[in-house]
Amino acid sequence: MILTTCAACAAPLAHNAPRCVRCWTRYCDSTCQHDHWRRGHKQMCKKIHRGGNAEQYNADKKYKEAVAVAVEACADDVKGQTCYICTQALHWKTKEGLVRMCACRGTAGFAHVSCLAEQAKILVAEAVENNLGVDAIQARWDRWNVCSLCKQDYHSVVKCALGWGCWKTYLGRPEKNWCRRGAINQLGNGLIAANQHEDALSVREAELSMLRRLGGTEEHILFVQTNLATTYRALGRLEEVMSLRQVVYSGFVKIYGDEHKESLREAYNYASDLFAVRRFAEAKSLLRKTIPVARRVLGESHEVTLKMRQNYAAALCNDPGGATLDDIRKAVTTLEDTERIARRVFGGSHPETTALEKNLRNARAALRARETPLPV
Structure with missing residues (x-):
């Protein structure tokens, strides 16, 4: 999950909650901050700061964990194969193994999550830098969740790992930046794909709250609401699902x-x-x-x-x-x-x-x- 609760007491936080001046860890108030400092934050504060501060440090850690889970899940499928991007069995830097959870078959589609993430990052940056237009940028952005070979979505824990990869890449940008807004959506989708529904819920709720605070368009809010309804469904909260779903469907038909x-x-x-x-x-x-x-x-x-x-x-x-x-x-x-x-x-x-x-x-x-x- 992203950091939406107090590091000391786990209570939900407002977007402007107080935070540690060095590492940006957030708290309800000074009482929680002082308590957390005594319970171990003093030893971790500098390390978190060196890691890019609290949200970045958390995302990097979650990304590494998600990659490890994805590699383990794909272990039987990838034996004897190499990455179609870097041509190596082990990633040159991270030493991670291969994954494949799309629609590729045979000897196609094997890759490192880090190679997929780096490729998507470069392609999006090139499209934006060269002003290639909305359609081209969207096609490049889709590489965060769509296989370039079979053209089908990644699924399960590989999608989750790519979601964390996308979020850790863009989370440092301003809240109004479209890459950051797209990244939080990718993370929510990835968590759902990996059946991490409680974590996905906190991401979806944070995304909707951010959009409403920033004055998001009706169209964008509808997209987030449909994702939120899907998360409620996965958690068995059916009354909340049905209260959202008909409104969202009518909204899409009205717009499109x-x-x-x-x-x-x-x-x-x-x-x-x-x-x-x-x-x-x-x-x-x-x-x-x-x-x-x-x-x-x-x-x-x-x-x-x-x-x-x-x-x-x-x-x-x-x-x-x-x-x-x-x-x-x-x-x-x-x-x-x-x-x-x-x-x-x-x-x-x-x-x-x-x-x-x-x-x-x-x-x-x-x-x-x-x-x-x-x-x-």
Whole structure:
């Protein structure tokens, strides 16, 4: 997490809370600061200052921890391989191992997190320096979370490590700087991908508070709110999810129209949350309306289209008040087609593919149970 609580008592802090004059560690008040000094901060203060002060020191530490976790998670997959960026098995400086959690297969896509982070940093800096325009800068920025080879998002703990890498790179910039604002979003996404939901929540809440304080646009606030709702969902706080989700979906449609990719992405999120609170009829109605649009606008193989179709099939199977035999057959057919596409696009080990396989097994089991005659 980022530093949003008092270092002494862990109480939530205002953005302008008092801090140590040397290392910028933040506290509720002078009482907490003095208490923390006596309990060990005196020995750490100079070290934190030399490390770039409190937020930078924390981010560097979290980044190293996240890289170690990612390398360990990928260890079996990367044996005998080299980084496609630096061509080495071990990183020349950090001595870290390789990772690969995208959609690359075979001998493609192996890299060091540090190489990926450095490459993204350089590409973004070049685009900004040469005034390449918004689209080019965004394409370069996407390298913080998208593989340059397979063009698919990194996932799980590799995405988390890159999120920390992005945050530690830009956190020292002013709050209004777009790179810093983008970096806090990347960090939140990475924490969610690694199932570190409590930490992600503190990041999302800090991001929303910052935007409101700085007078962020309605569009930007909507993006942060949808991420916050996703975090609430992961923590099981469904009442807070539903209070946000409908407002956010309506906001996106108002700004973009109902055929824009962001409106379609939020339609999926809204339908997914309707499913979670067992409002199956509403979820199916929304997906019947938006799936044909997603297939036409985004394409059959886009992640949002695949997720929409998966959720629609799940809603067909799981609606306790209206799952007919034809509904279950349709769900199986939909999942079979969607799973084939996901396997081709993402590979067999990607989380989207494995989730589809699980849902397909469940749907087939439900179909067998409905088609098997009861014993006389």
